[in-house]
Amino acid sequence: xxxVDEFYDSGLAxxxxxIGDTPINPIPEPxxxxxxIAGFGLVGMAARRRRLAVxx
Numbered sequence: 001x002x003x004v005d006e007f008y009d010s011g012l013a014x015x016x017x018x019i020g021d022t023p024i025n026p027i028p029e030p031x032x033x034x035x036x037i038a039g040f041g042l043v044g045m046a047a048r049r050r051r052l053a054v055x056x
Contacts, residue, residue: 018024028036
């Protein structure tokens, strides 16, 4: 976050965020991407089953 911004103009600014001397990357790990894609797939399957059940 941008700790220098006293007027909160920037909202959440993740550029150059560090904890100690270690930079923090805002890019999610591959496992997080896999879980997100699996979740979207499950939501899509549930929506399709619901649509087919209503049509029958």
